[in-house]
Amino acid sequence: MSDATHNAAPADVNDLYDLTIIGAGPVGLFGAFYAGMRGMKVKLIDSLAELGGQLSALYPDKYIFDMAGFPKVLARDLVKDLSEQALQFHPTVCLEEKVMTLTKTDEGFALGTEKGVTHRTKTVLITAGVGAFAPKKLDKPEYARFEGHGLHYMIPNLSVFKGRRILVVGGGDSAVDWALMLNDIAAEVTLIHRRDAFRAHEDSVKKLHASSVRVMLFHELKDLPGDGAISSAIVYDNRTKEETTLTVDDVVVNFGFLANLGPIKTWGLNLEKISLVVNQQMETNIEGVMAAGDISTYPGKLKLIVTGVGEATMAVCTAKMRCDPKASYFPGHSSGNAAFEGASH
Ligand SMILES: Cc1cc2nc3c(=O)[nH]c(=O)nc-3n(C[C@H](O)[C@H](O)[C@H](O)COP(=O)(O)OP(=O)(O)OC[C@H]3O[C@@H](n4cnc5c(N)ncnc54)[C@H](O)[C@@H]3O)c2cc1C
Numbered sequence: 147m148s149d150a151t152h153n154a155a156p157a158d159v160n161d162l163y164d165l166t167i168i169g170a171g172p173v174g175l176f177g178a179f180y181a182g183m184r185g186m187k188v189k190l191i192d193s194l195a196e197l198g199g200q201l202s203a204l205y206p207d208k209y210i211f212d213m214a215g216f217p218k219v220l221a222r223d224l225v226k227d228l229s230e231q232a233l234q235f236h237p238t239v240c241l242e243e244k245v246m247t248l249t250k251t252d253e254g255f256a257l258g259t260e261k262g263v264t265h266r267t268k269t270v271l272i273t274a275g276v277g278a279f280a281p282k283k284l285d286k287p288e289y290a291r292f293e294g295h296g297l298h299y300m301i302p303n304l305s306v307f308k309g310r311r312i313l314v315v316g317g318g319d320s321a322v323d324w325a326l327m328l329n330d331i332a333a334e335v336t337l338i339h340r341r342d343a344f345r346a347h348e349d350s351v352k353k354l355h356a357s358s359v360r361v362m363l364f365h366e367l368k369d370l371p372g373d374g375a376i377s378s379a380i381v382y383d384n385r386t387k388e389e390t391t392l393t394v395d396d397v398v399v400n401f402g403f404l405a406n407l408g409p410i411k412t413w414g415l416n417l418e419k420i421s422l423v424v425n426q427q428m429e430t431n432i433e434g435v436m437a438a439g440d441i442s443t444y445p446g447k448l449k450l451i452v453t454g455v456g457e458a459t460m461a462v463c464t465a466k467m468r469c470d471p472k473a474s475y476f477p478g479h480s481s482g483n484a485a486f487e488g489a490s491h
Pocket of ligand 1: 168169170171172173174191193194198199200201204205208209210211212243245246247273274275276277278380403408409410426438439440441450451452454
């Protein structure tokens with residue numbers, strides 16, 4: 147269990163919980179906080195060894211620019227703050243425990259995990275993101291020899307790139323953000339993208355073009371020659387086929403991620419591709435089971451942290467009413483301003 151969980155209550159497996167949250171990414175963490183605010187007995191379960199979901203596993207050293215209240219925040223710092231916020235109400239936290247089954251019971255639900263444990267809960271909030279995720283890799287299996295020797299699909303620690311020459315491949319937000327962040331510490335950064343339009347936030351693209359990152363549009367990776375560590379990369383212009391050999395120490399590939407919902411697909415929930423369909427109160431088709439964050443979908447859905455935490459708030463309020471029919475959906479404001487509470491009903 148990571149330091150971040152020091153505040154968590156000791157797990158009592160046999161207790162009946164008001165709400166069990168499956169997935170301790172940013173959305174699950176905020177859900178745990180909000181359920182604590184609403185006086186609920188909460189359990190948080192994640193298959194990973196640490197809190198934070200994609201932020202901890204895939205991009206702890208990347209800045210996030212679109213989180214309300216933060217002009218920019220490192221993913222690892224956001225996880226630290228979300229964890230502190232979530233753990234202040236002492237939810238029970240179970241890490242390294244993948245939920246395999248969801249079964250309806252008289253009191254609510256039984257969740258069976260890989261460890262052979264059964265968790266009892268009145269309601270469930272699924273914030274399992276994209277399920278198990280793995281980066282999409284370069285299409286030549288022989289490049290696996292460079293993994294750990296200069297070929298990167300994730301960046302768990304930015305500092306290892308200090309003073310190095312880096313090729314970033316890709317045209318989405320991750321590629322653009324990494325190129326800009328690496329540019330601050332690396333000796334030089336080149337970014338290749340196979341088209342001339344980026345799939346990234348307009349402001350980030352503007353910053354990229356204004357930076358000293360060498361941007362090669364209509365360029366793709368042709369080959370990574372040699373053995374041992376990466377020393378060069380051959381790229382080509384996909385319009386003229388002209389080749390260029392770049393001297394680089396590292397290649398950072400950003401082709402997105404492959405996701406697998408795994409056991410959740412078998413729980414009888416309405417699915418749209420790899421997402422759970424929810425209504426405006428974040429309820430799935432199974433009464434008492436809510437979903438929020440990347441795993442949920444509805445018309446207008448945006449897969450962002452800032453929208454996900456709002457969804458978690460609504461899901462928790464729905465769960466609260468289910469556990470306590472006398473409770474109201476809107477609980478009032480956290481700062482307890484009675485004038486506003488009166489105005490909101
Ligand atoms: C490189 C990159 C950069 C990004 N940058 C931004 C950005 O700048 N701004 C932004 O808003 N968004 C960004 N995103 C997207 C953002 O990370 C996601 O929207 C966010 O993580 C979704 O949070 P979540 O809590 O819904 O799911 P996740 O973060 O995916 O967490 C889900 C958790 O559920 C757990 N889980 C899954 N299945 C089970 C199971 N059966 N049992 C137990 N646990 C389970 C997983 O282990 C995981 O920890 C980025 C994504 C990537 C990959």
